Amino acid sequence: MLDCTPKEPVPEGSHTIGKINPVKTCQPIGAMYAALGIHRCLPHSHGSQGCCSYHRMALSRHFHDPAMASTSSFTEGASVFGGAANLKTSIKNVFQIYDPDIIAVHTTCLSETIGDDIPAIIKQSEIPEGKYVIHCNTPSYDGSHVTGFSNMCKGIVNYLAEADDAPKKEQVNIFPGYVNPGDMREIQRIVTEMGIKSIMYPDTTNVMDSPMMKKYEMYPMGGAKIEDIKDSGNSKMTIALGAWSSAEAAAILQSKCKVQGVPLKIPIGVKATDEMIMALKDGFDVEVPLSLEIERGQVIDTLLDIHFQYEGKKVAVYGDPDIVIPLTELLITMGMIPKYIITGTNGKKFEQTINSMLEEAGIEGSKIKAEGDLFDLHQWIKEESVDLLIGNSHGKYIARAEDIPLVRVGFPVYDRAVHPLMPITGYRGCLRLIEMISNTLLDRRDHDALDQDYELIL
Amino acid sequence: MTLSKVDMDELMAPFPDKVVRNRKKHIVQKDCTESCQQIEANTRTVPGIITQRGCCYAGCKGVVVGPIKDMVTITHGPIGCAYYSWGTRRNKIRADDNTPAEDLYGAMCFSTDMQESDIVFGGEKKLAKMIDEIVGIFHPRAINICATCPIGLIGDDLGAVSKAAEERHGIQVLHYDCEGYKGVSQSAGHHIANNQIMEHIIGKGTDKVDGKYLVNFLGEYNIGGDAWEIEKLLEQIGYKIVSTLTGDSAYVNIRNMHQVHLNLVQCHRSINYIADMMETKYGTPWLKVNFIGIEATIESLRDIAQCFGDKDLIKRTEFVIEKELAAVTPEIERYKKICNGKSAFAFVGGSRSHHYQYLLRDLGMDVTVAGYEFAHRDDYEGREVIPTIKSDADSRNIPELHIEADQEMYEEPHIHLKMSKEKYDELVASGKLGNYEGMYPDMVDGGIMIDDANHYETEELIEIFKPDLIFTGIKDKYISHKMGVPSKQMHSYDYSGPYTCFRGAVTFAEDVANALSTPAWKMITPPWDKADIEGGE
Ligand code: SF4
Numbered sequence: 005m006l007d008c009t010p011k012e013p014v015p016e017g018s019h020t021i022g023k024i025n026p027v028k029t030c031q032p033i034g035a036m037y038a039a040l041g042i043h044r045c046l047p048h049s050h051g052s053q054g055c056c057s058y059h060r061m062a063l064s065r066h067f068h069d070p071a072m073a074s075t076s077s078f079t080e081g082a083s084v085f086g087g088a089a090n091l092k093t094s095i096k097n098v099f100q101i102y103d104p105d106i107i108a109v110h111t112t113c114l115s116e117t118i119g120d121d122i123p124a125i126i127k128q129s130e131i132p133e134g135k136y137v138i139h140c141n142t143p144s145y146d147g148s149h150v151t152g153f154s155n156m157c158k159g160i161v162n163y164l165a166e167a168d169d170a171p172k173k174e175q176v177n178i179f180p181g182y183v184n185p186g187d188m189r190e191i192q193r194i195v196t197e198m199g200i201k202s203i204m205y206p207d208t209t210n211v212m213d214s215p216m217m218k219k220y221e222m223y224p225m226g227g228a229k230i231e232d233i234k235d236s237g238n239s240k241m242t243i244a245l246g247a248w249s250s251a252e253a254a255a256i257l258q259s260k261c262k263v264q265g266v267p268l269k270i271p272i273g274v275k276a277t278d279e280m281i282m283a284l285k286d287g288f289d290v291e292v293p294l295s296l297e298i299e300r301g302q303v304i305d306t307l308l309d310i311h312f313q314y315e316g317k318k319v320a321v322y323g324d325p326d327i328v329i330p331l332t333e334l335l336i337t338m339g340m341i342p343k344y345i346i347t348g349t350n351g352k353k354f355e356q357t358i359n360s361m362l363e364e365a366g367i368e369g370s371k372i373k374a375e376g377d378l379f380d381l382h383q384w385i386k387e388e389s390v391d392l393l394i395g396n397s398h399g400k401y402i403a404r405a406e407d408i409p410l411v412r413v414g415f416p417v418y419d420r421a422v423h424p425l426m427p428i429t430g431y432r433g434c435l436r437l438i439e440m441i442s443n444t445l446l447d448r449r450d451h452d453a454l455d456q457d458y459e460l461i462l
Numbered sequence: 463m464t465l466s467k468v469d470m471d472e473l474m475a476p477f478p479d480k481v482v483r484n485r486k487k488h489i490v491q492k493d494c495t496e497s498c499q500q501i502e503a504n505t506r507t508v509p510g511i512i513t514q515r516g517c518c519y520a521g522c523k524g525v526v527v528g529p530i531k532d533m534v535t536i537t538h539g540p541i542g543c544a545y546y547s548w549g550t551r552r553n554k555i556r557a558d559d560n561t562p563a564e565d566l567y568g569a570m571c572f573s574t575d576m577q578e579s580d581i582v583f584g585g586e587k588k589l590a591k592m593i594d595e596i597v598g599i600f601h602p603r604a605i606n607i608c609a610t611c612p613i614g615l616i617g618d619d620l621g622a623v624s625k626a627a628e629e630r631h632g633i634q635v636l637h638y639d640c641e642g643y644k645g646v647s648q649s650a651g652h653h654i655a656n657n658q659i660m661e662h663i664i665g666k667g668t669d670k671v672d673g674k675y676l677v678n679f680l681g682e683y684n685i686g687g688d689a690w691e692i693e694k695l696l697e698q699i700g701y702k703i704v705s706t707l708t709g710d711s712a713y714v715n716i717r718n719m720h721q722v723h724l725n726l727v728q729c730h731r732s733i734n735y736i737a738d739m740m741e742t743k744y745g746t747p748w749l750k751v752n753f754i755g756i757e758a759t760i761e762s763l764r765d766i767a768q769c770f771g772d773k774d775l776i777k778r779t780e781f782v783i784e785k786e787l788a789a790v791t792p793e794i795e796r797y798k799k800i801c802n803g804k805s806a807f808a809f810v811g812g813s814r815s816h817h818y819q820y821l822l823r824d825l826g827m828d829v830t831v832a833g834y835e836f837a838h839r840d841d842y843e844g845r846e847v848i849p850t851i852k853s854d855a856d857s858r859n860i861p862e863l864h865i866e867a868d869q870e871m872y873e874e875p876h877i878h879l880k881m882s883k884e885k886y887d888e889l890v891a892s893g894k895l896g897n898y899e900g901m902y903p904d905m906v907d908g909g910i911m912i913d914d915a916n917h918y919e920t921e922e923l924i925e926i927f928k929p930d931l932i933f934t935g936i937k938d939k940y941i942s943h944k945m946g947v948p949s950k951q952m953h954s955y956d957y958s959g960p961y962t963c964f965r966g967a968v969t970f971a972e973d974v975a976n977a978l979s980t981p982a983w984k985m986i987t988p989p990w991d992k993a994d995i996e997g998g999e
Pocket residue numbers: 030031032054055056058111112113114144539540541542543544610611612642
């Protein structure tokens with residue numbers, strides 16, 4: 005496996021240009037995913053039809069569910085003269101044929117390079133009474149799919165959120181970040197458990213993990229309702245989970261509607277979940293219910309009971325920054341050693357944040373890289389191996405080549421199912437992660453053990 | 463099976479008038495009493511209609527170029543296109559005598575990952591530097607460069623970058639101007655890839671390939687190991703495959719493809735250009751075959767044997783057919799009991815919707831609606847319509863190579879086949895060589911052929927025809943499920959396969975039977991609702 009890569013690590017500076025086996029993809033897919041989190045929304049990809057097809061395929065493969073979206077289907081003519089006519093025709097056709105409540109347009113690198121003025125085109129389009137067309141720019145040559153997700157969140161706030169003159173309502177907005185529907189559901193459950201009313205968007209629960217019902221609905225029952233999104237301007241506070249995916253949208257909502265935005269990590273691990281709960285407790289002056297204290301206690305109990313199963317093991321983590329940062333924090337909580345930490349997305353904050361976490365924990369000798377790729381990670385592993393890989397499905401080739409077990413977390417996970425329904429967030433998600441990590445290591449131990457070392461109880 | 467006439471106006475009721483006028487031409491209902499009606503194909507998709515189509519890059523890199531196992535393929539553009547075409551098509555590869563594992567790049571993804579400054583100032587330098595680094599790290603035998611959407615617009619000259627890199631490194635560096643907006647679908651990309659492979663790789667090899675019956679297998683992508691199954695079968699009879707195009711193919715083998723006696727064509731759409739051009743340049747005759755389906759496989763084997771006309775070969779062919787058939791018939795009969803009388807839709811690509819009709823017929827199933835994403839009229843109506851196909855602004859953008867007979871290497875087709883001119887002429891007269899009759903003749907009476915089907919039409923047709931199973935791609939698979947219809951992915955086989963030849967038919971039959979009968983289909987309605995419906999039984 006991966007025999008084409010050099011046996012010995014390549015010298016520093018051999019791979020400086022482009023990406024070899026990336027840990028990121030382009031903006032539009034993130035925008036499409038975010039847009040699917042609005043009820044009765046049809047995402048629209050303004051560019052050539054290939055991008056839209058690729059994004060829908062990737063989303064469907066990860067979620068095992070339909071990812072509906074339309075495209076402007078640029079041809080060479082459109083790429084020369086601009087795509088205004090294609091977008092106007094698309095908007096007309098989509099409303100007449102598919103009747104969504106809202107179309108969320110995002111761009112591609114083609115329409116961005118051409119420089120199509122989307123707001124101007126939307127203004128000239130026929131939009132039926134009571135329907136909406138919103139947009140965001142998603143130039144693929146900047147940032148990553150996480151940036152695209154954030155940009156669509158910003159677009160949603162820009163177009164839809166409104167504030168009345170009335171005093172702020174005792175409700176919280178949840179910007180969940182680029183996570184699975186199972187996580188969104190779990191995060192909202194925790195907030196509800198605390199007795200706080202919430203509005204969550206994007207909300208892909210019951211859209212990208214939609215149940216099999218007796219009747220097919222092109223627009224599934226889930227997704228944030230437009231009126232709720234509008235009302236988010238009246239909320240007292242926004243918890244913006246994930247600096248890359250949610251913080252900017254919350255900042256816009258704060259300046260547009262004076263809703264206090266609280267930037268937080270995605271609640272993966274005990275600490276990040278604690279922080280979210282504390283922010284809510286302080287913001288709404290509520291008591292943390294016993295039920296959550298029990299859930300937390302179960303996690304701590306488990307950590308104490310089985311720490312020896314994983315403590316001291318070295319881990320390589322890769323994926324999106326908003327997932328990798330709190331995941332690394334959890335690994336430290338577990339007493340593991342995050343040895344290599346890579347994201348494909350850009351941002352200095354990534355390296356800074358991880359470095360200070362490691363420093364605080366007194367862990368030395370780790371390597372951290374933003375805008376890295378799996379070729380980089382593989383080189384590091386060839387220099388010094390690890391006990392475990394944690395990340396998306398693309399790492400499975402390194403896992404096989406270097407004979408390292410892999411725990412699948414993040415986006416995309418193409419080769420396993422059910423994960424989009426199951427949380428890795430909150431205390432319950434934390435238990436699930438501990439279980440996955442521990443079981444994977446124990447399976448490995450069982451598999452490798454000589455007969456005389458093979459034991460019933462571990 | 464009798465199928466009622468579909469009222470197209472009713473089907474398209476919610477479409478704006480302009481869309482109705484357009485889409486009506488893309489749907490044909492077969493009427494046995496009439497000759498083949500014309501279908502419109504390979505024209506622009508209606509914006510916003512929710513098409514299944516992909517782009518030129520997907521056809522070039524994803525379908526044709528990407529599977530060549532010993533070439534590094536660099537996608538020049540922002541990260542996405544390379545990323546989505548990385549490991550997402552099941553064209554399996556393996557090491558062999560000519561290509562050790564160190565030369566396999568199938569698990570790799572190379573992207574120049576263009577940034578804003580590259581879009582503004584051009585990406586040529588970045589590409590050149592990346593080629594240098596890749597040569598330094600991997601030492602590949604040859605490199606492909608595939609362009610994505612913005613490249614044409616910013617004016618990067620891939621030809622110049624490639625040429626300079628060839629001079630620097632002494633290996634071939636081919637470039638493909640396959641920007642996503644070119645043409646109207648993946649099809650444009652197939653053509654662009656065919657042109658470059660024909661012009662720059664085929665015929666460049668000088669190693670003599672030995673063998674009495676040398677063939678190439680064109681338009682076979684080794685999804686799920688399909689090509690390996692075919693190779694095993696053909697080798698039993700005495701043929702040697704010099705190269706496939708492009709499943710599990712190697713640059714080093716493609717260079718020697720011109721030495722074969724006969725080209726076999728599986729997927730006509732994606733590769734017919736090379737079959738044609740090789741005939742012009744080298745005199746190599748080509749034969750359309752189909753190894754999907756037992757009857758189809760048998761017919762193809764017999765046709766190939768007839769092309770050489772050798773008595774021993776014909777005898778060995780019959781022997782192998784008999785042996786293989788005996789081995790699979792009992793199993794097929796078992797699955798046929800589950801499948802018989804069921805109907806299916808097939809929406810895929812540019813040839814599978816036709817090929818799988820044979821295999822389904824082996825199981826007693828009929829295809830009532832068959833659609834292509836990116837076919838041309840000849841794939842529906844047969845090659846005789848090619849001279850009547852009008853070119854348009856989109857198709858004119860795809861360059862045609864002007865090929866002439868090679869002065870040294872051209873040989874008359876009958877010499878390739880080692881037969882007399884008279885015998886060869888008889889073979890041509892039988893209509894088999896260099897011909898493809900398209901999907902229409904194999905459609906059931908009343909069956910629908912649909913080009914570039916969109917979501918709305920698909921949903922409506924499901925309502926009308928109520929198929930038992932839908933063969934489609936990942937974008938539609940789960941829609942089909944949510945509509946209560948089992949679905950199999952025809953691009954990835956839902957990670958099963960191979961489906962070719964005799965053994966493959968059994969695997970397919972088992973998968974289809976499982977899809978139809980998995981117990982959960984009976985559990986969709988919860989018991990509390992059932993009580994209501996069935997009157998509290
Ligand atoms: S990188 Fe650009 S052309 Fe490629 S898929 Fe993304 S948006 Fe489309």
